[in-house]
Amino acid sequence: MTYWLLYQFSGRLDRGKSAWWIGLIAWLMAGGIARLLSTNMTLMLRPEVWRDMYSASAAGRFLPSGDPTLEPRWLLMMAGGLFIAGLWLVYLSGRSTFTAEQRRYIATQGGRIAGVFGVIYLLAGVWAASVQPQAVKAGLADGFPGHAFYKFAGMAGYGWLALVVAAILLGTVAAFSKVASAWLGWAGVLVAVLIEIMLTVYRDGVRDVTLLNKGYDVWDRVVVTNWGVVGLFLVLFVAGLGVVGWLVSVVARAQKQMEGAA
Numbered sequence: 001m002t003y004w005l006l007y008q009f010s011g012r013l014d015r016g017k018s019a020w021w022i023g024l025i026a027w028l029m030a031g032g033i034a035r036l037l038s039t040n041m042t043l044m045l046r047p048e049v050w051r052d053m054y055s056a057s058a059a060g061r062f063l064p065s066g067d068p069t070l071e072p073r074w075l076l077m078m079a080g081g082l083f084i085a086g087l088w089l090v091y092l093s094g095r096s097t098f099t100a101e102q103r104r105y106i107a108t109q110g111g112r113i114a115g116v117f118g119v120i121y122l123l124a125g126v127w128a129a130s131v132q133p134q135a136v137k138a139g140l141a142d143g144f145p146g147h148a149f150y151k152f153a154g155m156a157g158y159g160w161l162a163l164v165v166a167a168i169l170l171g172t173v174a175a176f177s178k179v180a181s182a183w184l185g186w187a188g189v190l191v192a193v194l195i196e197i198m199l200t201v202y203r204d205g206v207r208d209v210t211l212l213n214k215g216y217d218v219w220d221r222v223v224v225t226n227w228g229v230v231g232l233f234l235v236l237f238v239a240g241l242g243v244v245g246w247l248v249s250v251v252a253r254a255q256k257q258m259e260g261a262a
Contacts, residue, residue, distance in 0.1 A: 002029045031078055038074040039063050045210045072128035079120040084196075086114030087167060087188040090174045094185030107184070111175030114188070118168040125164070125199075129157060132206065139209035140202075147212075147219070153205020160198035167191045 005026035012019035043050070049064040056062045089110025093103045129137075140154030170191060174184055208218050 002026050002033065005029070034077050035074050038070060038077055042067050042070050042073060045207060047211075047214065047216070068131040069128055072124050072131065075124040076121065076128055079117045079124055082117040083114055083121045083167070084192055086110045086112070086117060086171055087192045090114060090171065090188040091185035093174070094182035104178070107174045107177065111171040111173070111177075114171030115168055115175060118164060118171055122161070122164045122168065125160065133210070133213070135213045136206060136209045139212065140205055147208075150205050150209055153201050153208075156198045156201040156205070160195060160202055163191055163195045163198060167195060 005022055009019045009022045009026060012022065043053075043064070046064065046067065053062060053064050054060060087110065089106050091110075092098075093107035093110060095103070098106065139150055140157070141151070143149075143151035143154075167188065170184065170188055174188070177184070211218060
């Protein structure tokens with residue numbers, strides 16, 4: 001339904017009609033879905049609430065409350081999507097396929113989006129880190145015997161913080177610069193990738209330390225690999241790459257024929 005609304009939003013804009021209310025409904029629906037996803041991801045860190053949750057409803061209709069990290073995690077997801085989208089627009093502004101006026105407009109709007117939602121994203125991340133249990137903060141700061149990775153994960157949190165600040169400044173430069181430049185776009189892409197890497201490492205550390213404090217060591221699990229399933233996945237993956245490559249070649253040949261006809 002959300003995707004359908006977004007297509008309607010785009011179609012109405014193409015026809016020169018007002019579409020803000022459709023975009024608002026789609027955004028609210030996406031926010032509700034993100035809320036459910038954030039709750040489910042948070043439940044992975046709270047195995048102690050599962051019994052009461054399913055005792056209340058075997059269908060899982062009642063979600064547990066009282067987790068202080070849920071709201072900032074949800075806000076981090078919502079603001080992060082728009083933040084990265086702004087940086088992507090800054091990258092697109094450096095493409096030669098647009099006119100100078102179009103490139104300037106895309107860079108300005110992308111920079112504004114990246115700057116505004118980057119600040120929200122930054123505050124949400126700091127909020128999420130500040131409400132972590134003290135045992136988790138200590139584990140990320142000092143590490144555990146035999147688990148040096150956790151201390152590195154804690155340092156990745158500071159790396160994320162510095163990179164987000166750099167991305168906000170980059171977006172601000174793009175928003176107020178008079179000329180759209182390709183190097184600014186590529187810098188935005190590089191910073192965005194590094195931000196996601198740092199956040200992934202930090203969140204992995206938070207998850208592992210949280211569960212370790214509850215008696216569950218994710219590094220001490222017996223894993224039995226189903227090689228048949230792995231092999232099937234690899235075969236289908238390679239086949240999918242082949243199909244995508246073929247589709248790209250068809251599109252490229254069609255464009256050449258259209259250019260030749262023109």
